[in-house]
Amino acid sequence: xxxxxxxxxxxxxxxxxxxxxxxxxxxxxxxxxxxxxxxxxxxxxxxxxxxxxxxxxxxxxxxxxxxxxxxxxxxxxxxxxxxxxxxxxxxxxxxxxxxxxxxxxxxxxxxxxxxxxxxxxxxxxxxxxxxxxxxxxxxxxxxxxxxxxxxxxxxxxxxxxxxxxxxxxxxxxxxxxxxxxxxxxxxxxxxxxxxxxxxxxxxxxxxxxxxxxxxxxxxxxxxxxxxxxxxxxxxxxxxxxxxxxxxxxxxxxxxxxxxxxxxxxxxxxxxxxxxxxxxxxxxxxxx
Amino acid sequence: xxxxxxxxxxxxxxxxxxxxxxxxxxxxxxxxxxxxxxxxxxxxxxxxxxxxxxxxxxxxxxxxxxxxxxxxxxxxxxxxxxxxxxxxxxxxxxxxxxxxxxxxxxxxxxxxxxxxxxxxxxxxxxxxxxxxxxxxxxxxxxxxxxxxxxxxxxxxxxxxxxxxxxxxxxxxxxxxxxxxxxxxxxxxxxxxxxxxxxxxxxxxxxxxxxxxxxxxxxxxxxxxxxxxxxxxxxxxxxxxxxxxxxxxxxxxxxxxxxxxxxxxxxxxxxxxxxxxxxxxxxxxxxxxxxxxxxx
Ligand SMILES: Nc1ncnc2c1ncn2[C@@H]1O[C@H](COP(=O)(O)OP(=O)(O)OP(=O)(O)O)[C@@H](O)[C@H]1O
Ligand SMILES: [Mg+2]
Numbered sequence: 397x398x399x400x401x402x403x404x405x406x407x408x409x410x411x412x413x414x415x416x417x418x419x420x421x422x423x424x425x426x427x428x429x430x431x432x433x434x435x436x437x438x439x440x441x442x443x444x445x446x447x448x449x450x451x452x453x454x455x456x457x458x459x460x461x462x463x464x465x466x467x468x469x470x471x472x473x474x475x476x477x478x479x480x481x482x483x484x485x486x487x488x489x490x491x492x493x494x495x496x497x498x499x500x501x502x503x504x505x506x507x508x509x510x511x512x513x514x515x516x517x518x519x520x521x522x523x524x525x526x527x528x529x530x531x532x533x534x535x536x537x538x539x540x541x542x543x544x545x546x547x548x549x550x551x552x553x554x555x556x557x558x559x560x561x562x563x564x565x566x567x568x569x570x571x572x573x574x575x576x577x578x579x580x581x582x583x584x585x586x587x588x589x590x591x592x593x594x595x596x597x598x599x600x601x602x603x604x605x606x607x608x609x610x611x612x613x614x615x616x617x618x619x620x621x622x623x624x625x626x627x628x629x630x631x632x633x634x635x636x637x638x639x640x641x642x643x644x645x646x647x648x649x650x651x652x653x654x655x656x657x658x659x660x661x662x663x664x665x666x667x668x669x670x671x672x673x674x675x676x677x678x679x680x681x682x683x
Numbered sequence: 684x685x686x687x688x689x690x691x692x693x694x695x696x697x698x699x700x701x702x703x704x705x706x707x708x709x710x711x712x713x714x715x716x717x718x719x720x721x722x723x724x725x726x727x728x729x730x731x732x733x734x735x736x737x738x739x740x741x742x743x744x745x746x747x748x749x750x751x752x753x754x755x756x757x758x759x760x761x762x763x764x765x766x767x768x769x770x771x772x773x774x775x776x777x778x779x780x781x782x783x784x785x786x787x788x789x790x791x792x793x794x795x796x797x798x799x800x801x802x803x804x805x806x807x808x809x810x811x812x813x814x815x816x817x818x819x820x821x822x823x824x825x826x827x828x829x830x831x832x833x834x835x836x837x838x839x840x841x842x843x844x845x846x847x848x849x850x851x852x853x854x855x856x857x858x859x860x861x862x863x864x865x866x867x868x869x870x871x872x873x874x875x876x877x878x879x880x881x882x883x884x885x886x887x888x889x890x891x892x893x894x895x896x897x898x899x900x901x902x903x904x905x906x907x908x909x910x911x912x913x914x915x916x917x918x919x920x921x922x923x924x925x926x927x928x929x930x931x932x933x934x935x936x937x938x939x940x941x942x943x944x945x946x947x948x949x950x951x952x953x954x955x956x957x958x959x960x961x962x963x964x965x966x967x968x969x970x971x972x973x974x975x976x977x978x
Contacts, residue, residue, distance in 0.1 A: 571811050573806060573808065573811035573812050574811065574812060574813075574814065576780050576798065576804075576812075577804070577806060577812040577813075577814075578825070578829075579779075579780070579797070579798040579799075580778055580779075580780070580798045580799075580800070580802065580803055580804045580879075581800060581803065581825050581826035581829055581873070581877055582799060582800030582826055582829045582830055582877065583829045584829075587829050591825075591828075591829070592814070595814070595816045596816075598816075672816045672817070672818075672857065673816050674815065674816070674857075674859065
């Protein structure tokens with residue numbers, strides 16, 4: 397085949413059908429690899445393998461392996477304890493979190509809008525933000541009793557705090573031009589609140605809500621460890637007394653899963669129902 | 684100049700055949716505008732002064748000083764001036780978004796204290812003025828929604844103006860999906876749909892390409908002539924000023940900017956740059972910018 401003819405032979409390896417098949421297979425493998433990485437399955441597989449390799453060097457009551465943990469989990473799953481405890485913890489978290497948002501969002505708006513209030517509250521916020529909610533547990537138990545009330549209030553406090561801070565900073569960031577634009581279009585002050593300020597703050601409130609959920613979980617576990625007869629925190633704390641280290645791990649994994657899936661659910665909500673507000677859907681590392 | 688002589692020159696100049704534009708006045712003083720008090724203006728601006736407080740607390744230099752202007756119902760006024768001379772500032776005062784430090788601004792005899800839907804504004808910066816969480820159509824509907832117009836009705840009105848500004852097919856898009864010019868057109872449609880008596884526009888076509896710009900200029904003139912609205916339009920493009928305005932006010936530099944010269948252009952609409960009178964007036968106004976001591 398001489399070059400000056402301008403025609404070059406195309407090397408054919410196997411039949412075209414086969415080549416196509418190989419191409420599709422490669423593509424599928426590549427996609428599967430991406431999927432495994434993106435969904436976090438790869439991370440988990442590696443973790444479990446490493447865990448399984450290290451655990452046999454220790455007694456199970458000190459550091460149980462994945463299989464033992466799984467069996468232990470099956471035990472409390474079948475007798476209903478795990479589900480009941482999870483439900484109880486989730487219920488506490490949701491109640492406190494819900495009321496925390498209910499109080500925090502309007503309060504945050506008010507603080508962002510009213511200068512005097514902001515100046516009054518700012519030093520307070522700067523002071524209390526360094527005190528973890530759990531530090532108030534004893535006080536709350538003293539004031540509200542050992543029952544559900546003190547725990548729900550603790551979570552409320554934990555949630556409220558981040559929601560207020562985020563909402564207030566959102567209100568402060570509202571473009572004055574947009575408020576002015578609404579005025580020239582005939583909006584009353586009330587309509588401005590309803591149709592400009594609130595929509596404008598939604599992404600910030602949402603961030604506050606997401607962070608609040610994290611604080612709520614932290615607070616509930618600590619509260620349940622110290623003062624509860626039920627709940628995942630209680631499970632983690634008491635299993636030690638029965639030398640059931642596997643249950644401790646089951647409790648920890650359950651907490652992680654509960655947190656992970658509730659955050660996923662929230663993000664899904666943000667991406668669909670609140671789509672128009674263009675909430676940045678970010679993970680820990682900002683992507 | 685006395686009242687009689689001023690009105691006499693105005694009368695004769697306006698009515699003299701073959702002269703489609705007329706130079707009205709050198710620097711507007713309180714005395715000059717007395718002429719137009721014969722007919723009550725829609726908007727009256729008297730001795731307006733504006734200082735912005737400086738960062739250090741004391742009063743900064745005056746941006747505007749001694750601005751006088753009468754705007755009658757149905758007129759098209761263009762404010763022309765160098766960048767930073769206070770055109771946006773003056774518009775903000777007229778709309779009620781800013782408060783002058785001295786002087787008065789009235790509409791139908793009542794002092795303007797705050798914005799209302801009688802005076803709609805197209806902001807210089809569309810990005811900061813349209814609502815990013817609303818679609819194009821919802822943005823255009825906004826004013827009607829505030830006025831509690833029924834959904835079906837406001838949809839229909841909004842669609843009409845979406846059409847008018849050439850955004851048909853894009854009405855479902857959100858602002859982040861629009862180009863700069865499309866955002867600006869959304870703002871214009873929003874203003875028109877809201878049916879304000881006075882349309883105040885701050886360089887509304889600055890971000891548009893030449894072609895769209897021309898279309899929008901023609902549409903604006905057409906809408907203005909059809910609806911009889913009053914328009915106050917800011918630009919620093921002399922050509923654009925002449926294509927649009929009945930009254931062309933040239934502003935001087937800051938500090939102490941005011942209306943330095945006023946022309947009344949009587950050229951027939953739709954206007955073209957080919958008209959010899961257009962070129963004549965263009966050259967004259969250009970001359971003020973090139974050689975004028977005040978600009
Ligand atoms: N909020 C403000 N605070 C202090 N100074 C201001 C403020 N707004 C405008 N100025 C000053 O007032 C002057 C006029 O500003 P303005 O925005 O009205 O100008 P402009 O004629 O609209 O200019 P351009 O053609 O560039 O839009 C400028 O010197 C500017 O620095
Ligand atoms: Mg300006």
